[in-house]
Amino acid sequence: MTQDTQPKARARRGRAAGIQTVAVDAVTWTLDRPPTINDVARLAHVSKKTVSRVINQSPFVNEETRTIINGIIEQIGYVPSPQARGLAFQRSFLLGLVYDNPNAQFIVNIQEGVLAACRLAGFELVVHPCDQKSPHFLNDAKQFVQRQNLDGVIVVPPASENPQLVEVLRDLGCRYVRLSAVSLDEAANMVVYNDRQGAAEVAEHLAALGHRDIGFIAGPSRHRSAHERRESFVATLKNHGIILRPEMVEEGAYTFESGEVCATRLLTREPRPTAIFASNDEMAAGVYKTAQRLGISIPRDLTIVGFDDSPIATRLWPSLTTVRLPAKDLGRLAAEKLIIRISSDEEEGHTATGVVSRMVVRESSVPPRG
Amino acid sequence: MTQDTQPKARARRGRAAGIQTVAVDAVTWTLDRPPTINDVARLAHVSKKTVSRVINQSPFVNEETRTIINGIIEQIGYVPSPQARGLAFQRSFLLGLVYDNPNAQFIVNIQEGVLAACRLAGFELVVHPCDQKSPHFLNDAKQFVQRQNLDGVIVVPPASENPQLVEVLRDLGCRYVRLSAVSLDEAANMVVYNDRQGAAEVAEHLAALGHRDIGFIAGPSRHRSAHERRESFVATLKNHGIILRPEMVEEGAYTFESGEVCATRLLTREPRPTAIFASNDEMAAGVYKTAQRLGISIPRDLTIVGFDDSPIATRLWPSLTTVRLPAKDLGRLAAEKLIIRISSDEEEGHTATGVVSRMVVRESSVPPRG
DNA sequence: CCCATAAATGACACCGGTTTCCTAATGGGG
């Protein structure tokens, strides 16, 4: 180490470690490193540009040549280097997922949907959990995008509703899609989920069952989804002649504990509601616990409805009537939208896209007693 | 488009879209594309190699020169291109996470731990959910590694226990770390979690409470963790003079439904167990439902213990005594191990690493009645 | 039979970093 070389010897180590020996063109050929486009070109007796054409499906290649080259690629197991491709294309073929949503199932479902779309287009997904309350939040996000030069980013709520974060992405020139309950941005940058529909269905369901004394546990007002669910629920009840009195509404924090607190308030009030709609399943679980603690039988004495259709909805007993958001579709749509824009390199794709939530009736909702 | 150019015009589009104007060295300087190492070199009046030296913390740079260059980097917001670096280094600075575990919370926790380690080392994480039953399972995994030339892969159970998958990774020359309840591989490739400890603690807890008629719901025998939990539980009970009779053991599938089925069998048997240990929380939730259905009061008539400390453990009522696996630490350890090996480019780091599960006592476990 | 035209392919520079190898300046010892 006379010069720059760092203490640690940097022995090059390829992608395929094993030594390959392949019979190509009646010649045995050996290589101790992953094959490159040059190897393919040499074996096929063509220039690397022609190999490049085959890889990129250029129509200007003789059918015979294409077959030969593909055969060689197959035989020696050549895979184009993503780094080199990325460098030349100015692309990384990487999408990012930024999330701070505490609902793990939701995140995993989104990931799955995103990856379904990615796979078809040859993209991969890089994840970035974050914390809006952290002082490094914006800087971390910026580094996240820059460090691997992401082609696009998908932002999950509630982070998706943070205008500063979006500004950072825009400044970086990074394409993004935000998931939210309302359209906060140009259509091209949004995939919205309709929470109004689910909430309205719940209102109709409760009305149809005959409930009149209905309690509502709202989500934190800074969340768009909470606002949407509340508004739609209240409006639909009103359409059915039911006025939700202010004292029958409590605002929770989308957490189990806040569900307990709100439920305690609602259930010790007179007249006691015969049904409670909690804005998410976590809080609905809190209502379950509170009801059981107070000796209130579910569903006989109290109908409960949640929102999200998270795993606990079916684990609780009786199983919880709730609203299902097709999270996987949401992820898929977002990724597709992003990929189209990246691939076409246009800012088109301005059509609005979204998914609709639907109610799932289970055992926790029945007509009121008497 | 006379020649190769694809129908879609491929207008180059950089990482930073906005046009920058920065005053450097008393000269105003404008650029409409992300700055490169060449820009930095030009502005600093040095060669790009010197800039490279600064970026890579080479000790052979004059302190003054270094300061100037760092200043310029700062001012124009230069970020080295990961593709170019990767191409030259033969590295991607990308780690992969392969999982088929249905427990979303577990996955999200692992991700978080992995990312904590990645952030410190400048790596990012690419995720790959998969399905061992799919015919494309192995091929998908292979493509996953090759497509972005991952530097290393972390495999989560149960996929981590698939020998074919590991063979694929090994053939690709891709470094990997497997997470499992037992060491299935060289120490360098494993991070193990000790499920025996947790299961033993549960056995001691139940024995100490005075339970003698104990039911056990095992996990699917093909899972190493299931085997470990079972063996440790049975052995520890025996140490306390309690023999787990065969008819008190049922094998479930780690699912809620199988928990119900097994619980039904156990609870309709005479003598009825006063305590049931389910090998995971999902199945424990199934036991709750069954007990409630059969009118058996928890914990008065039946003590229940689970394993995993998943979110439902605290959502159930009464809250579930269970065993916590520090999943985040698990992820962090795996990533650290991998990163050390990648960075040192040696196959060292052969020390065995792992985490230990511990029991968490909640409301569902009490002494037997009478 | 020749040339215009299109199809197929190659030469070469380039993407943005890194390595290798080389030169220039500096300072201390003989």
Add this chain to the structure above:
DNA sequence: CCCCATTAGGAAACCGGTGTCATTTATGGG
């Protein structure tokens, strides 16, 4: 005062692909 070791920095090749443009080879019409 000269020589050599040491430090600082540069030129050019390279990593593995891509774009541009020129060149070669068939084809068909006049």
